[in-house]
Amino acid sequence: MGRYVARRLLQFIPVVLGTMFLLHYITTLGIQFTGDPIRALFGDQRPPESVLNSMRERYGLDNSCLQQKGNPCIGMFIDRVGQFLQGDFGQSIIFRRPVIDEVMDRAPITIRLTAIAIVFETVIGITIGVMAALRKDKFVDNGVRIVTTLLISTPIFVFGVLVQVFGALKLRLWLQGQGAPSWMSDMFSPVYLVDNPWLSLIVPGMVLGAVSLASIARLTRTSLIENLRADYVRTARAKGLAPRRTVGVHALRNSLIPVVTYIGIDIGTLMGGALITETIFSIPGIGQGVYLAVQAQDALTVIGVTTLLVLVFLVANLIVDLLYAVLDPRIRYD
Numbered sequence: 001m002g003r004y005v006a007r008r009l010l011q012f013i014p015v016v017l018g019t020m021f022l023l024h025y026i027t028t029l030g031i032q033f034t035g036d037p038i039r040a041l042f043g044d045q046r047p048p049e050s051v052l053n054s055m056r057e058r059y060g061l062d063n064s065c066l067q068q069k070g071n072p073c074i075g076m077f078i079d080r081v082g083q084f085l086q087g088d089f090g091q092s093i094i095f096r097r098p099v100i101d102e103v104m105d106r107a108p109i110t111i112r113l114t115a116i117a118i119v120f121e122t123v124i125g126i127t128i129g130v131m132a133a134l135r136k137d138k139f140v141d142n143g144v145r146i147v148t149t150l151l152i153s154t155p156i157f158v159f160g161v162l163v164q165v166f167g168a169l170k171l172r173l174w175l176q177g178q179g180a181p182s183w184m185s186d187m188f189s190p191v192y193l194v195d196n197p198w199l200s201l202i203v204p205g206m207v208l209g210a211v212s213l214a215s216i217a218r219l220t221r222t223s224l225i226e227n228l229r230a231d232y233v234r235t236a237r238a239k240g241l242a243p244r245r246t247v248g249v250h251a252l253r254n255s256l257i258p259v260v261t262y263i264g265i266d267i268g269t270l271m272g273g274a275l276i277t278e279t280i281f282s283i284p285g286i287g288q289g290v291y292l293a294v295q296a297q298d299a300l301t302v303i304g305v306t307t308l309l310v311l312v313f314l315v316a317n318l319i320v321d322l323l324y325a326v327l328d329p330r331i332r333y334d
Contacts, residue, residue, distance in 0.1 A: 008321070009318075023307070024076075024077045024299075028073050031061070032068065032069045032071070034297065037298065039052060059090070059091050060079075084304070090300035090304065092293070092301045093298040094298045099300055103304065106286045107286060113204060113208060113274055113283065114274065115205075116198075116205025118263065118267065121209035122216065126220050128217045129216065130220060132144040133224035144217060144221065145218075151213065152214045163203060175188065183199060204278075204280075208270060208274055208277045212269075219262055223258050228247070233251050264319065268309060271286065274286070290302060
């Protein structure tokens with residue numbers, strides 16, 4: 001196990017470096033072909049060239065390679081890697097502060113949002129998936145398939161706006177009119193509330209995890225139906241084991257392997273893909289920060305945040321691989 005973990009950790013290095021270079025090259029091309037982001041900050045104003053040069057030096061955009069279209073700026077990339085290794089992710093153009101400070105302020109909000117989404121999609125998705133599998137081709141199974149298909153086919157920005165307007169805003173006004181406690185109305189707030197950072201994230205978290213919930217439910221249903229037909233389940237039933245133990249201990253554990261794989265991948269996806277949800281509900285998280293950075297051509301912020309998200313994604317996948325041995329004792333990492 002230890003050697004396997006060490007080998008996987010070493011594999012992180014080329015993946016992270018490759019991601020950083022790809023992001024560096026894309027953002028470099030963006031500056032080379034669309035123009036100087038420092039000059040764009042001033043709009044129609046024309047500041048002295050000395051001011052522009054000073055700001056370019058401050059934000060690491062004073063390299064002459066940025067004036068040559070198609071130049072990958074290898075030297076600039078090497079310098080950035082050295083800075084990142086020292087924990088220096090540079091200065092953000094849009095936020096006018098160190099990138100790492102901006103990430104540290106926004107990350108807890110996105111982590112809370114992601115945690116709510118993961119718990120929601122895992123508990124509800126697995127539960128309704130098991131119910132559908134045990135009642136295959138019956139009313140419950142057909143209902144689950146219809147609902148999950150609708151969730152998967154509805155764009156997140158459409159679903160988010162509908163939930164915000166009808167499920168949050170109007171419901172909150174109705175609760176306030178009925179004299180409901182303030183915490184209950186805050187739970188259905190259409191925007192993020194600093195005073196209630198957990199309650200006001202429940203509805204956005206459910207929106208964020210809705211599509212993944214549908215996928216988890218369908219994965220659980222399909223996998224469990226397949227395992228219920230396996231020989232080891234028939235043997236367990238022939239031995240007289242209770243149906244709850246046969247399904248819950250034997251069939252479900254093996255059925256959860258693809259589900260755990262999906263959830264592990266989904267952790268990184270949700271943290272990076274919360275951009276739309278955070279924008280709809282005005283949540284000052286990492287997704288909203290990346291959106292603002294892309295608009296301002298803030299390369300350092302985009303590269304720094306995405307690199308950290310890649311690390312989260314890699315660690316989550318490593319944990320998932322280790323959980324395989326817990327779900328299936330036949331799996332060994334020698």
